[in-house]
Amino acid sequence: MAVTVELTYDMSKALGVPRFEVDGAATVADVVRRTRERFGVRADEFEKLTRVAAVAINGVLANNRKGMRTPVTDGDRVSFLKAAAGG
Secondary structure (H helix, E strand, C coil): CEEEEECCHHHHHHHCCCEEEEECCCEHHHHHHHHHHHHHHHHHHHHHHHCCEEEEECCEEHHHCCHHHCECCCCCEEEEEECCCCC
8 A cells, every 4th residue: 555645845855765665554653753764864864854844645634533543544644744834
């Protein structure tokens, strides 16, 4: 089962790719854990970047579903979204 992970601009700069695929993830928590693993020794940087990011599954915020326990299936898109404000 492949899930596409889309990164924020800052995350993609740190990893060198804007998106990648994850196999075998059952929940959003699995996807986040595998994304953290890709950062390797820079896991602290990932933690810092996630403080200002939300997670969405196919365009719907995880918090509007079951949060990190939200199931994912083959073909889903999990996106890290940077919070923005304006006026």
